Amino acid sequence: MNMVKPLGVGFAGAGPVTQAIHLPTLAHLPDLFTPACVMDVNGDLAAAVAAGAGARSVTSLEAMLADPAVDVVAVCSPQQFHADQVIAALRAGKKAVLCEKPLANSADEARAIAEVSAETGIPVILGAMHVFDPAWIAVKDMLGDLSPRARSIRSSIVLPLNDRFENWATEVTGRPEMAFSMPGEMTPDVTRQMFHTLILGLAVHDLPLVRTFLPDWRDLEIWSARQLAPFGYLIAGHAGGRAVQLAGTMHGHGEAYWDLEVVTDTELLRIRFTPSYVHGGSAVATITDASGAVRQIGPFDRNGYVEEWRALHAAAHGDQGAVPSLDTVAEDFDFVIDVANKASASAIGELS
Amino acid sequence: MTLSLTIATEAPGLQQRLGKTLATLPLSYRASDGSASASVMFITGHADWAARATAAIEAGARGIIIADPGITDADAILTLADRAEQAGAVVELAERYAGDPTLLRHRADLVQHLAATSTILMSQVGDFATPADAALDMVRTAHALSQPLTLTHVWQASHAVVVRGTAGEKLFEAIATTGSGGVGQRIDALGFGRTLRLALRGDGSASPSDLRIANAKGERKLSPVYESVDRAAWLRAHAALDRGEPDGQPLRQFAADVAMIQAL
DSSP, rough: OOOOOOOOEEEEEEHHHHIIHHHHHTTOOOOTEEEEEEOOOHHHHHHHHHHHHHHHESSHHHHHHHHHOOOOEOSSOGGHHHHHHHHHHHHTTTTTEEESSSSOOHHHHHHHHHHHHHTTTTTTTEEEETTTTTHHHHHTTHHHHHHHGGEEEEEEEEEOOOOHHHHOOOOOOOOOOOSOOOOOOOOOHHHHHHHHHHHHHHHGHHHHHHHTTTTTGGGGEEEEEEEEESSSEEEEEETEEEEEEEEEEEEEOOOOOEEEEEOOEEEEEEOHHHHHHHHOOOEEEEEEESSSOOOEEEESSOOHHHHHHHHHHHTTTTOOGGOHHHHHHHHHHHHHHHHHHHHHHHHHHHHH | OOOOOOESOGGGHHHHHHHHHOOOOOOOOEEEHHHSSOEEEEEEEEHHHHHHHHHHHHTTTTEEEESSOOOOOOHHHHHHHHHHHHHHOEEEEEOOOOTTHHHHTTTHHHHHTTTTTTEEEEEEEEEOEEEEHHHHHHHHHHHHTTOEEEEEEEEOOOOEEEEEEEETTTEEEEEEEEOOOOEEEEEEESSEEEEEEEEEESSSSSSOOEEEEEETTEEEEEEOOOHHHHHHHHHHHHHHHHOOOOOOOOHHHHHHHHHHHHHH
């Protein structure tokens, strides 16, 4: 019988990510975690969310970090605050930190997080549910064979607007206005901002997986980057002789298609992920060989959200091998920023 | 009563394929016994297929069926179109993707739904003779769906080719990769109110392709057609010969597609 006391979780930010992703996920893991504190500069929002979770509320990060009931911190604030808040949690001596994607705003910030984590010995994991998806984990065990033979990689994210799944996950309170709206004119600045928002907000989920199949990812060259209507991206490029296509868009109907496809000389690997927010089980991976035989991996009843929290629990108790190293996470972030920079440069080049 | 046409192939490699299709159309076609020239010739789509088809018409064939037509000289295709019309001969293309029977059965429905989309993505896996041949397969499917495609860019990686362009107001991008697992062509047409997902088999079998349309009501799978590309092409050729109405326009469109790719 597990007699270990559940870890108290402090949430930095009380928005939809905390409400619709992490609090419902913790409800799947009552033996491991308990919500302890919810911090938001909007005191009413923090109080409302905390009341539903049986936690206390505060309006400053300092107050939350000073709370002895907070063992681990989940940084779910807007991304411009991520680096400072993660580092503050590390300096406060918490047992572990989960940071929602993206890890930071810049490669320098990501390196700073890695340095403080190394210095304090406190693990930081990135809230990237696909990295922890049980189907992907199972596929990763076969990558020694598949990855060297990859010829093209395709990430295709075609999703309904977020509120559909948020509303199934929980009753969201204080939902902010949509942060991104289509501008009237695509100036270079608007184009750059749009691609960074979409890459760091949507493509970021799969880019660590894409990187796994691109040993020469630092040599990425973008051939083409276009905006998809009403908002989305379509990017094509190559690295080390392997073609890459990234497509992402949101729509107004109900079907979700979230696929990662890798073509090798003799197999087609396809991983179909479940939508964000809801606990709809894991992804399903299929590997089709030249004879037409299809090997299926998954679905598993656990999803990436549950698994990332399990990994955080293990890391908080000293199992550093339970989570990707911060060097890996920082390199993933370098790749994400590289894609965003090169794609926006390509798209801006087409404006002139 | 169905007119039975004699059919033969010029290529030993097509003999088994001819036999399989012949077995599914025993009233419409019979194998040529070699005592006289066949009324229909089944020709491989390799290299100089247009010139070989023209030669077959000159030799007396009333119908030509091209198996998997690939890149060839566009002017030779136009010459074939002209010569076929002059001779009253029918030329039918048996294209592995653009001629997919399930696709063609639902073409009107698909075209209607495609009008409400803004992006067409294609992904193709399989062996291809040249990158241009792979691009041609994808372009031909777009045209089979009545999309006014204009290609503007082509790029190549070690084992893949990517083409980009527009289809009217829509964005178009397609990637073809050489590989032997998961062979086929997939089309994703994206719109705010609907998504089309078409998975074409391209293996020459009678196994149907999978066509789905999703909108606010949910996802709908279109009814499958258990017919091979060859059988459907043979039937079209037979019907055109029955009508006595050769039409060179599809060949001219094919020539235009070839020319567009070769111009990149």
